[in-house]
Amino acid sequence: MLLTKLHIRGLRSSAIWRASKAESLLQKGDYFNSTLSKVVANGLINTEFSKTPSLVDRIKKMTEYYTTERLPLQGHMTLIAYEMLEKPENVTDNSMYQAEIIACAMELLQSYFLIMDDIEDGATSRHGKTCWHLLPDVKTLALNDSSIFRSTIHEILKQNFSGPLYTQLLDTFNDAYSQVAIGQHLDTLFSTSKDFSLFTQANYDNIVKYKCTYYTMRLPLMLAMILTNRADEESFKLAENLCREVGDLFQMKNDFMDCFDSESESGKSGTDIQEGKCTWLAVKSLERGTPEQRTTFTTCYGSWDQEHVDTIKNLYKDLDLIALYEEEQRIRYKIFMQKVQALPSNATPTPELFLKLLQMAQAGQ
Template identity: 35%
Template sequence: MSSKFFTRNISRNSAFWTKKLTIQSPMIAEHEALAREPIQGNLTMFAFDALADTRQLNEKKLHQIQVLAWGVELLQTYYNIGDDIEDNAKTRSGKPCWHQLPGVGLMAINDADLIRSFIYEMIRNNIEEPIAYTVQNYFNETYFALNIGQLMDISLTRSKDFTQFTMEQYDLLNYFKSAFYTVKLPILLALSLCNLHSKEAYTHVDKVCSDLGILLQMQNDVMDYVDSNSASIKTSSDIQNRKCCWPAVALLENCNDIQRKEFELCYGQSEPDKVERVRRLYKEIDIIKIYRQHEQRRYDAMMEQIKQLPVNSIPSKDFFIKILNVLRNYTEDISPTKS
């Protein structure tokens, strides 16, 4: 997907937006969206390819799925900008966060809102009704889910009660914060463009893909521990910010009393020696081994959910297995060199 896509579509917007968007949106897209691996955008394209009838594979439909794929990537850009401001993050994807750039600062909030508005403009100018109405509703539902997830994330971060750091709470947090936009939204958009969306299809996607989205977040959290300087993630700050991240929750479920006391004293502190002590605690309980075991249990559970789907379900069992296999290649790689 080329950044020229943005410039080409900006010219179709109303005069009110044209001047600002022509200057600002490509800059943000180049800095944020094009700096990371477009996992969600590629998943949108992959899902469409797997679902579409061959008669739908014309130039117009291919352009429309590109619009939706870029919409998903821009949604992540919108979310990342706000998330980085709230976490006071310094870098993402190996570059300074957008709000850290000279002359940007808290104007990044407006820039994020601009990106959100631009997503709507892209849909309005490239997708016809009634499909446009459906996909816009899915985007709106995703914004709502993200806001709930952010509220939960901030509340847990501010809490000093580590009894709330449970797998049940972690799953609920990331059902809203991660699962919807990382996996469910791309598939729901592809279903809509193929005119296959329905309440039943939505239920099947929600049932199978929520766990897969949570697993992707688990992998991201573990990468924060494996390589805090990886260019694929933002500056490691989960420990300092007292995040309800997967390694922290897993440690609290697998540590002894002495380790728990050390964790509670050090977690959420910014002093380098305390941060390092938490990382050593992760190593002591062999967090990578625990992750692998948890990962396998989740995949087994998802396969069981797929088996329980109706024979003629939409999406089909084969479709979900394809999605599972594509994303498993991603979640299995927790090496420091992943980019």
């Protein structure tokens, strides 16, 4: 679903739409990846890691394996949000490089989550490659590797920022770890319990809130607001409210693609049915199904037997969940747009920024 022509015209008529320094940099092919490599290399200098060359090599390998193989969407969002929120006179080469460092840390954070998610879900592939934890020289070391990856993010922040700014950034990244960890706990709890009475809309919404919403758009916005000294409780609350709608849209699509595409948009092989995940499709199946269909669901869901997997997919089709998904996506998108249009022009974040980030997110899906 794309922005309406009216919204596009409105954006194009403003200076914000025109090519910015951040967008120009991002269009230069491997610019982001080369910056990321430099940020990681510099972040490891004079650390305990630097005393073990083999470990430095491993961190660089992890960075290349998990971070440079995908579109750095959240990193791009962070840069664009920074430039749109910052006063023009404050946007310098030095300030942009600081924003780039945060964008790189944002992408490393995403990689950390992906490594952990693949381990916990028993995934076999990501972005068309074998998952990190399945590589011959990794295996059980994957958990230690993920811990090292998280520490690398901390070192990068510590070496490049100081004072109250460093404290704010560190607190924000720590909040991200906590939020996603809660989401992962709920996700795993519901899928391993085999108690399908837990597959409710309320429980699903909680999974989305913690596991997806926080870093889909809200985290890039928060980081940009901190960098531009525009972070306050009212702005954070506004960002959280609107980003919740986007998080719902994203997770619904992720659930849908996991089932009806050979490899989901996340780049991970789809195994939600086999793992018994509490997904939007599963919740709606139990809500809409007849007693007989619910019995079919509870009998076959959470099984790796391909016949059972096919039965669940056919059940979703029989319940017309594809049409329901498309309708709910339209409704949620409309609600989001109405909330954005109702914002005052001087709101922080601005209506233009929300529209721009949503457009980027849609283009990256």
